[in-house]
Amino acid sequence: MKIMEIELDKQLDLIEDNVNIGKTNLLLVCFQLLAGLLVLFSLSAFILISSANLIVDLLPDATVWKAQELMKVEFLAGSVSADAEIQAYLQEISDRLKAATPMRDIQLKLIYVKDKDVNAYAVPGNMIMVTSALYEEASSENEIAMILAHEQGHFYYRDHLRALGRKMSLLLLTVLVAPSADIGSLLDGLVGGLLLRYSREQEYKADAFGLDLMNKVYGGNAAGVIDFFERLQKKEGTSAKFTAFLSTHPLSSERVAALKENITQNGMKDGTKIPLRIKKVEKAEDSAE
Amino acid sequence: MEDLFGLFFGLFFMVVPLVFFWAIGHMVEGAHYKSIKKREIIKIKQPVFNIKRLPEEGAVRHAELVCGSVVVSIDYFKRFLAMLRSIVGGRVEAYESLLDRGRREAVLRMKDKCPQADYVLNVRFESAAIGKSADQSKQIGSLEVLAYGTAVYLQK
Numbered sequence: 001m002k003i004m005e006i007e008l009d010k011q012l013d014l015i016e017d018n019v020n021i022g023k024t025n026l027l028l029v030c031f032q033l034l035a036g037l038l039v040l041f042s043l044s045a046f047i048l049i050s051s052a053n054l055i056v057d058l059l060p061d062a063t064v065w066k067a068q069e070l071m072k073v074e075f076l077a078g079s080v081s082a083d084a085e086i087q088a089y090l091q092e093i094s095d096r097l098k099a100a101t102p103m104r105d106i107q108l109k110l111i112y113v114k115d116k117d118v119n120a121y122a123v124p125g126n127m128i129m130v131t132s133a134l135y136e137e138a139s140s141e142n143e144i145a146m147i148l149a150h151e152q153g154h155f156y157y158r159d160h161l162r163a164l165g166r167k168m169s170l171l172l173l174t175v176l177v178a179p180s181a182d183i184g185s186l187l188d189g190l191v192g193g194l195l196l197r198y199s200r201e202q203e204y205k206a207d208a209f210g211l212d213l214m215n216k217v218y219g220g221n222a223a224g225v226i227d228f229f230e231r232l233q234k235k236e237g238t239s240a241k242f243t244a245f246l247s248t249h250p251l252s253s254e255r256v257a258a259l260k261e262n263i264t265q266n267g268m269k270d271g272t273k274i275p276l277r278i279k280k281v282e283k284a285e286d287s288a289e
Numbered sequence: 290m291e292d293l294f295g296l297f298f299g300l301f302f303m304v305v306p307l308v309f310f311w312a313i314g315h316m317v318e319g320a321h322y323k324s325i326k327k328r329e330i331i332k333i334k335q336p337v338f339n340i341k342r343l344p345e346e347g348a349v350r351h352a353e354l355v356c357g358s359v360v361v362s363i364d365y366f367k368r369f370l371a372m373l374r375s376i377v378g379g380r381v382e383a384y385e386s387l388l389d390r391g392r393r394e395a396v397l398r399m400k401d402k403c404p405q406a407d408y409v410l411n412v413r414f415e416s417a418a419i420g421k422s423a424d425q426s427k428q429i430g431s432l433e434v435l436a437y438g439t440a441v442y443l444q445k
Binding site: 018020021022024026027029030031033034036093189204245276 | 373376
């Protein structure tokens with residue numbers, strides 16, 4: 001057929017040269033897009049989080065305490081202490097420390113719980129929780145006081161509100177940018193690490209605040225202050241530095257280093273450690289330690 | 290310091306699967322295109338037309354409806370790229386080759402249906418997204434392309 005004969009050559013050309021698909025390298029495009037999105041999202045997250053932090057800084061004290069009251073963890077508030085004597089002792093140390101801070105008029109309730117995990121929390125709602133495992137491991141009053149002072153630092157710096165602000169910033173961003181769940185979780189993962197960085201920053205500041213408070217209340221005595229952190233450092237071992245970026249707390253070795261530097265800067269001297277007034281019956285704690 | 294480690298760690302876990310799936314998809318698509326081109330050259334003597342009637346016609350012995358359909362899908366990498374695109378906007382090049390392959394394959398299959406026919410007239414295309422269409426997410430999982438027309442057998 002005539003028509004077919006004329007067009008045959010052109011048809012062969014068409015088979016080789018495909019106008020319907022793009023010529024760009026898709027891998028390149030993909031990474032360009034990823035990089036661009038990462039930068040954009042991180043920048044927006046940074047701006048939002050900085051604004052949230054600024055707001056928390058500017059809030060008057062009364063509002064902050066009220067807000068923290070609202071965040072109160074109810075089931076803890078009414079809990080029975082694992083040991084009333086120890087709790088009272090801890091409360092006394094905490095109150096003595098608090099009296100040297102601007103928070104002296106606020107009540108921070110001490111809660112002593114039985115738990116095999118070594119931990120101390122600043123709990124939203126003006127409570128500090130200490131586990132029995134932590135107390136049993138402690139070798140001096142100075143050590144416990146430093147831990148309590150650190151937790152008070154979290155309240156002083158309004159860290160619970162900051163954490164809330166961060167989480168809400170991330171939530172807001174994900175909701176705005178991500179129409180579907182997949183993109184949301186992708187961006188969450190990318191920027192979630194950023195949030196952990198802020199959390200670690202907070203821990204350093206609380207450490208510094210705690211040390212400062214110890215300096216004031218315990219008369220420049222540096223004894224026993226870094227014991228807890230050095231013990232943590234030993235427990236963490238050398239492999240911890242690979243997963244450190246996933247953690248809400250900095251590497252213990254870094255914390256110890258920062259504390260030691262602060263000790264010299266503050267001019268604190270090594271003195272005698274005050275032994276724990278109430279010792280656990282099972283362990284015979286030696287004060288000469 | 291630990292943040293940089295974390296960043297590289299995260300990027301590594303994202304980059305490696307992407308490159309892996311890109312490579313797989315590239316190979317699969319390359320093989321398909323090769324097959325398509327080969328068959329198109331073989332069947333070049335059997336043209337298809339979009340028009341209903343040719344200006345020059347011989348006597349028609351027989352005519353019938355023929356259709357060819359194919360379901361094609363894209364790989365994980367292309368899907369990921371399309372998702373990124375959906376945030377920023379612009380040409381979704383990832384899907385272009387998918388549609389092109391679907392169309393050409395469908396036409397080839399349609400021609401397979403009538404190997405003795407002189408030409409196929411009035412060829413049209415229909416496409417439908419299947420597989421993930423029930424999902425709320427706007428991603429195409431698989432695409433069905435249908436090509437149909439009238440096969441014409443001329444009197445010899």
